[in-house]
Amino acid sequence: MSLLTNLTNREDHHLLRKVHDRIGTGGMVAGGFMLFLIVAATLAPLISPMSPNAIDLLNVSSGSTWLHPLGTDNLGRDVLSRLLWGARPSLLGPTLVIGVATIIAVPLAALAGWSGGVIDQIVSRFLDLVFAFPGILLAILAVTLYGPGLYPCSMALALSYMPWIARVTRSEILRERNKPYIKALEVQGLSGFAICVRHLIPNVSATIWSQVTISFGYALIDLAALSFLGLNILPPGSDWGVMTNNENAILQGDLNQVLYPCLLIILSVTSVTYVGKRLSDENTRLLK
Amino acid sequence: MVVLLLVTSFVIYASLFLAPGSPDALLFGAHTVSPAVRAAVNRQYHLNDPFLQQYWYWLTNVLHGNFGTSITYRTPVALRLTAAAPVTAFLVIYSSILIIVSGVALGVLSSLRPGKLDTFIMTATNVGTAVPTFVAGLILLAFFGVKLNWFPVYGAGAGFFDRLHHLTLPAVALAFWAVAYLTRVTRTSMREELQGDPVLTARSRGLSRRVVIQRHAFRNALIPVVTVAGLQVAGLLAGTVIVEQVFGLNGLGELLLTSVQDKDFATVQAVSLILVAAFIVVNTFVDITYTMLDPRIRLGTNQP
Numbered sequence: 348m349s350l351l352t353n354l355t356n357r358e359d360h361h362l363l364r365k366v367h368d369r370i371g372t373g374g375m376v377a378g379g380f381m382l383f384l385i386v387a388a389t390l391a392p393l394i395s396p397m398s399p400n401a402i403d404l405l406n407v408s409s410g411s412t413w414l415h416p417l418g419t420d421n422l423g424r425d426v427l428s429r430l431l432w433g434a435r436p437s438l439l440g441p442t443l444v445i446g447v448a449t450i451i452a453v454p455l456a457a458l459a460g461w462s463g464g465v466i467d468q469i470v471s472r473f474l475d476l477v478f479a480f481p482g483i484l485l486a487i488l489a490v491t492l493y494g495p496g497l498y499p500c501s502m503a504l505a506l507s508y509m510p511w512i513a514r515v516t517r518s519e520i521l522r523e524r525n526k527p528y529i530k531a532l533e534v535q536g537l538s539g540f541a542i543c544v545r546h547l548i549p550n551v552s553a554t555i556w557s558q559v560t561i562s563f564g565y566a567l568i569d570l571a572a573l574s575f576l577g578l579n580i581l582p583p584g585s586d587w588g589v590m591t592n593n594e595n596a597i598l599q600g601d602l603n604q605v606l607y608p609c610l611l612i613i614l615s616v617t618s619v620t621y622v623g624k625r626l627s628d629e630n631t632r633l634l635k
Numbered sequence: 636m637v638v639l640l641l642v643t644s645f646v647i648y649a650s651l652f653l654a655p656g657s658p659d660a661l662l663f664g665a666h667t668v669s670p671a672v673r674a675a676v677n678r679q680y681h682l683n684d685p686f687l688q689q690y691w692y693w694l695t696n697v698l699h700g701n702f703g704t705s706i707t708y709r710t711p712v713a714l715r716l717t718a719a720a721p722v723t724a725f726l727v728i729y730s731s732i733l734i735i736v737s738g739v740a741l742g743v744l745s746s747l748r749p750g751k752l753d754t755f756i757m758t759a760t761n762v763g764t765a766v767p768t769f770v771a772g773l774i775l776l777a778f779f780g781v782k783l784n785w786f787p788v789y790g791a792g793a794g795f796f797d798r799l800h801h802l803t804l805p806a807v808a809l810a811f812w813a814v815a816y817l818t819r820v821t822r823t824s825m826r827e828e829l830q831g832d833p834v835l836t837a838r839s840r841g842l843s844r845r846v847v848i849q850r851h852a853f854r855n856a857l858i859p860v861v862t863v864a865g866l867q868v869a870g871l872l873a874g875t876v877i878v879e880q881v882f883g884l885n886g887l888g889e890l891l892l893t894s895v896q897d898k899d900f901a902t903v904q905a906v907s908l909i910l911v912a913a914f915i916v917v918n919t920f921v922d923i924t925y926t927m928l929d930p931r932i933r934l935g936t937n938q939p
Contacts, residue, residue: 479643479915481873484907488650491895491903568767572877575769576892591770597777605777609770616765 370625377618384615388434395428400583410603420604421596429585430607436586437612440501440579441566445512445559447505452513453555457543459513460520471517474510482507482569490578497570500579504569508562515558519551553630560623564616571612587612636919643911644697647904648690702905712905715890720909723875723886725798729806731868734813739860741814742821743853746829756818763815768874772808772881779804789883805882809874813867820863824856831855858928865921869914 367375387394396416402423406412409419417426459470482504489503490496523529524547532542548555573579574588582589587608596604696703702712745756779785786804828834829852837851876888883889887906894902 476639476642476646479639479911479918480646481870481910481914483873483876484910487876487891487895488647488903488907491898491900492650564765568765572767572769576877576880578895588769591773597773597781602777605773609773612767612770613762613765616767617762620765621761 369629370622374622374625377621380618381615381622384434384611385438387431388438391431391435395425395431397425397428399429399432399585400424417607418603420590420593421601426590426604426607429590430587430611433586433590433608434611436497436580436584437567437571437588438615440497440570440586441563443497443501444504444508444566444570445563447502448508448512448562449555449559451505452509452511453516453548455509456513456516457520457548460517460524461539461543461547467517470513474513477506477510480507483572486569486573487578495578495581497579500570500573504566508566511562512555512558516551516555519554520547523547523551553626553633557623557626557630560626561620562623564619564623567612567616567619636915639915640912643915644694644908645690647907647911648693649686697905697908703901712902715902716887716905716909719885719887719890722802722884723872723879723888726802726805726809726875726878726884726886727868727871729799729802730809730813730871733806733810734817734867734871735864737810738814738817738864739821741818742860743825745818745822746825747848753822757822760815760818764812764819766811766815768808768812769877769881771811772805772878775804775808776881802884805878805884808881809871809878813871817860817863817867821856821860824859825852828852828856854928858925861921861924861928865917865924869917869921872910872913 363375366378370378406415406419406423409415409423411418415425415427417430419425420429455470459467485507486500486503489499493499529542529547532546533539570579571586571588571591574586575592577592580586580589590608591605591612593605596602693703702716704711741756741760745753780787787801829848833851833855834847837847875886876891878884879886879888880892887909891903891906891910894900894906
């Protein structure tokens, strides 16, 4: 919260410099790349050269041509269009995962950190329990129960990412809780809830943001992997993970149709994690 | 640990009852059955008993090595497990060795040679941590399997050396992400130790560089490395699902995935339980290793 408001409250010409101060030139490049992907995904219906499922039987598994800038896959579908359309679930999915995870994690962490004692113990043990289930396994269990799809997969992953965000937030809140200004607010008679919502959580939000950013990258990887396994996005729908599930192309040596989605996954995850790491380095620096 | 194992087993068992519709409907899947068969199955799976009693039956059976009968294949689940487990175990152990040896070696190397080599390793690992397991698998498969034809692209092989040959690419793919991560952790930890007081003292006592690095820096740097390595190795179990799919291996992951598609819930429960139990056991093992490495840490103390 406060990161965003801090950034937007300042005058416009200071905005870029403020961002630059926080994440550096490399972070700007990485963030710019992500912004570019988001814009491209949003505009997919306008800018993609053809329909992602249109089949061009005359040009099957072709290399780059004027008609198909990134070639076609083994069904003759345009790779560039599929990448653009596939960017939508590929980026929306992790947003959903991390959004839900954060919405559950932050209040839980605030409750545990603020109350302490038995409640803290119970919440912490619960987090330990969720930790024992690898995210992919939880998603597979969810698919067994509710069938494949983005919704069961992302809800299961949200549950498994929740403890990561909750643990970091809780330990930050514990650190912040004992500061004099919080005591002062308590003495003034402000309720615990109000202190948490208005002061405590906004003040630890920098840490939450960096953890959220880093988790986003991992969620993108997990969702792509689930799509690859055929549990997440199902054909004819497509994301980058589905596009990589093309063993025929690999066995025949037609690499480009599989290479581009792989490359996009790697680049976007690298970018997101880099920004997240810069944010968290910045936080530790500011603490010192 | 025992408590955690019990609770997770309960969660896995209870998840059957979270499904929409009744449990027997889930067991039958798409098949339509006569009421007599339904009643027989309900009796066989104790579905008419109270829930906790059903869980108790299942748990005691599991502890005796009886994981029930696969509803789709009509074979005991335990048989299918024992057929699949060796491949996965081989893969995980092979991969763990790769992770620990190369992750620690690269990290130490990187910390001792600041400059170009360090920058190179750090850039490589930065990208490396962003490579999903299945992407690493696909690229290895395409390059070393198909293009160069050095390694087989399918199956797990028979006999130790053949299996080693077959599982090399999968193990590398599985290890890839973890090696990159472990390298970074080892490097950070080593650099902190190298700049710390114990190393300074050891140096001022005139000990050789080798002794200082081996006995003082490396040993103290190991604690965070063991934590992360343990978590990585435990995490590999979930990664096997993906790698086994890429390389067509009949391990536990493949079994889990086909059982999901067949709605074979008894098998899904059994495999999930094994994967989660292994994860918990490895983590506990890591905690024990801690106390051996650093006597200051004692189990059971609650740190905030």
